[in-house]
Amino acid sequence: MSYFDNIKTFVRVFELGSMSAAARDQRISPAVASARISQLEDHLNVRLFQRTTRMLTPTEQGKLFYPGACRILETIEEAEALVSSVTLKPRGSIHVSAPLGIGRRLVAPAVPDFKKQFPLIDVRMRLSDRKLDVAAEGLDVAFFLGVPEDSNLRIRKIADCRRVLCASPSYIETHGEPENGEALAGPDHACLNLRYPGAPEFQWPLQTEDGVKRFAVSGPFESDDGDVLTDWALHGHGIILKPEFEVLHYLRTGQLVPILTQTPPIPIQMACLYSHRRRQDPKIRLFIDFIAGHIRTVLAEQEKEQQTD
Known part of the structure; x- marks a missing residue:
């Protein structure tokens, strides 16, 4: 050894x-x-x-x-x-993390194409909706949604993602559609929230006539897996706040219905974190550039399709 x-x-x-x-x-x-x-x-x-x-x-x-x-x-x-x-042949392993939604729908589909273009680079990917410590977990790149707390890392913004409030037709039939943010946060509605150790309190920001307002929401179900929340919503158990790309298929098929479209949730930043000492590593730069370009292309195509629907 x-x-x-x-x-x-x-x-x-x-x-x-x-x-x-x-x-x-x-x-x-x-x-x-x-x-x-x-x-x-x-x-x-x-x-x-x-x-x-x-x-x-x-x-x-x-x-x-x-x-x-x-x-x-x-x-x-x-x-x-x-x-x-110098050799123009970057090699080695890249340890990557991403939330489940981003990882499954945006990052993972692009990894095989990246590998074809750079065959000497291996990608080790971990998906979790929990907050991960980039340094302690030995990660090279960590994709995320929102605003990170760790200012010691470099941030590469990728896009602003539109979000949507939605529920199943069966939920709306049973509970009705909330008329405003106050009703959404009231006792008559169940909001399905992502909860993990250290998660912030649940406040959903909506764009109202008076500017952005945050509403403290609650519900009977919580999970640390965002796809579980989507599954619960599909079965009529509550309302979810999701990046549009995660639920676009269900919105198009009518399995989920957008609500409060006059006061929509504000977009959320999608970005990635990486340490300062890795900024000169060509394989890290190549990977981030490749994935960021792929994500922007996918989101732009989805937005164009939405406008033509």
Whole structure:
């Protein structure tokens, strides 16, 4: 096992706080991860982690070694990026995350075409509607909707996405359509919300005659999976607030009906995050440019189709 691999494994164990999690992240077995840490400890002649049956915590020596280990990995990545830029053959793996809706409908369909154009680059993709820590998760690019809280990362805006409030015809038949934002937030309507640890309170922003107003909505069902919310709405269990591209098919087939079209929700930013140190890596730039162009094309085509319907 190479010293470089041992350092990579150490950094991921330190960041994830788990030998098994680091092993999954690097696609190796826990036994191999443990062996790499043991080899590194033998080489340094120190104990890097305190291990118990329930916990794994870095020692003082481990805490001291971590910043230098990160600098070693960053230096190697930068050197590889320079070689890639000179040879015009970028290579390596890109670790990407995206919410389920963006990932399934906009990013994932473009990945095979990206791979055809750049065959030496592999894409490792993780989809989740939960908020992910870009640094701790070892991500190169993280797509998102909204405004990120982490200002230490670079932001690349891709598009402003139109959003829609909608419900099934059966829901409207049973509960009626809310007349305004106040009725939407009232006790007579069920709003289906995305909820995950650390999620903000539910306030849906609508464009009214008096400007943008936010309405605190609630309902009997919550989920950390946006597609689950759509499925509930399709079965008549409530109202959803969604980017239009996620539910366009159901709007066209009439399975979902737009509501409050006179006071629509304000658009939401779609963008991606990446760390400052990766901005010179050609494979990262190529991937972001490729996916951003694909997304803009898809959204523009959908908007044109909507205007002709």
